[in-house]
Amino acid sequence: xxxxxxxxWLVLTVALYxxxxxxxxxxxxxxxxxxxxxxxxxxxxxxxxxxxxxxYASRSHWLSWMxxxxxxxxxxxxxxxxxxxxxxxxxxxxxxxxxxxxAFASSVALAHWLQLPEVLERSLAVRSISTPFAxxxxxxxxxxxxxxxxxxxxxxxxGMLLGDTLLKVLPLxxxxxxGALFGAGAxxxxxxxxxxxxxxxxxxxxxxxxxxxxxxxILAPFLTGLL
Amino acid sequence: xxxxxxxxxxxxxxxxxxxVILIALAWILADALSRRFLPxxxxxxxxxxxxxxxxxxxxxxxxxxxxxxxxxIGEMLLFFVPAVIAIINYLPLVRxxxxxxxxxxxxxxVCVMVSTALxxxxxxxxxxRVARARxxxxxx
Numbered sequence: 001x002x003x004x005x006x007x008x009w010l011v012l013t014v015a016l017y018x019x020x021x022x023x024x025x026x027x028x029x030x031x032x033x034x035x036x037x038x039x040x041x042x043x044x045x046x047x048x049x050x051x052x053x054x055x056y057a058s059r060s061h062w063l064s065w066m067x068x069x070x071x072x073x074x075x076x077x078x079x080x081x082x083x084x085x086x087x088x089x090x091x092x093x094x095x096x097x098x099x100x101x102x103a104f105a106s107s108v109a110l111a112h113w114l115q116l117p118e119v120l121e122r123s124l125a126v127r128s129i130s131t132p133f134a135x136x137x138x139x140x141x142x143x144x145x146x147x148x149x150x151x152x153x154x155x156x157x158x159g160m161l162l163g164d165t166l167l168k169v170l171p172l173x174x175x176x177x178x179g180a181l182f183g184a185g186a187x188x189x190x191x192x193x194x195x196x197x198x199x200x201x202x203x204x205x206x207x208x209x210x211x212x213x214x215x216x217x218i219l220a221p222f223l224t225g226l227l
Numbered sequence: 228x229x230x231x232x233x234x235x236x237x238x239x240x241x242x243x244x245x246x247v248i249l250i251a252l253a254w255i256l257a258d259a260l261s262r263r264f265l266p267x268x269x270x271x272x273x274x275x276x277x278x279x280x281x282x283x284x285x286x287x288x289x290x291x292x293x294x295x296x297x298x299x300i301g302e303m304l305l306f307f308v309p310a311v312i313a314i315i316n317y318l319p320l321v322r323x324x325x326x327x328x329x330x331x332x333x334x335x336x337v338c339v340m341v342s343t344a345l346x347x348x349x350x351x352x353x354x355x356r357v358a359r360a361r362x363x364x365x366x367x
Contacts, residue, residue, distance in 0.1 A: 071271035073296035099343030149310035185340035
């Protein structure tokens, strides 16, 4: 595998990402969201050209490395929204604990019932949190970071599409709960959907998402004992 | 001679790059600390906590990080593209279990969303009731 070709895949990924982002800004349809279109196009190219994943990833892993600094960057929005966090910490803490408990228990129970292999069951358990956190928590639980990342993306699509419908049906009084629904159920995709509803809901969603991610990573070693 | 908007954009890009490097350095530092002293705490969480403490204590100023942090979070999708592409390593698995995986994700996501929203709403209402009772008590 030549270094030039490997670098080419990295450049192509970055170029395609920014191109699709521009198209999506121009035509804001949900199915044109970069997190759906970019992977689909790249997968089609790699499969069509019979390129093994290892050749693709030999340089592109630098992008994955950036997830570390990206997680650290969450310190800024937490700091910015500390007043909201302080005001609503009790309902949000309750929501995150309940939501992550349900995420873990329901994924494991459903996967077990449908007789899915163990590695899938364990990678599915962390899928409702933000990708960098999910990729950290999955190996601790006995899943794999790759599978977790894929499930996280699918969850984002599902959650983004379901959230508004669920909010119409549920008897909710507070806006805080609508934001939390998106943040806990569909991480960054949900946060974007919540932002479209109102800024307040977006802020609550992103706080919920970050806290849920942190909690899942901290709890993962203990949850392994339950499996 | 470049026009003013071009200079402004270059300035903005340069500042963002410097701030991203600063955040990456914080992560590298946290990673080294985690490996050396605290292997139980993931590097990214340690870095997040560290930066948050430094922001709260005023050692780091928000302006030094905000643009870089906004860029990193905004473009996060780009960073996990390679992990998602790894699905091509799991094609037999997808063919065999894809439908069942979708069922798990769909049902579980509904459960998570409903339970989280109801839990938050319940506690919010209780808190509201307590606050009102206190206000009434203070008035009478």
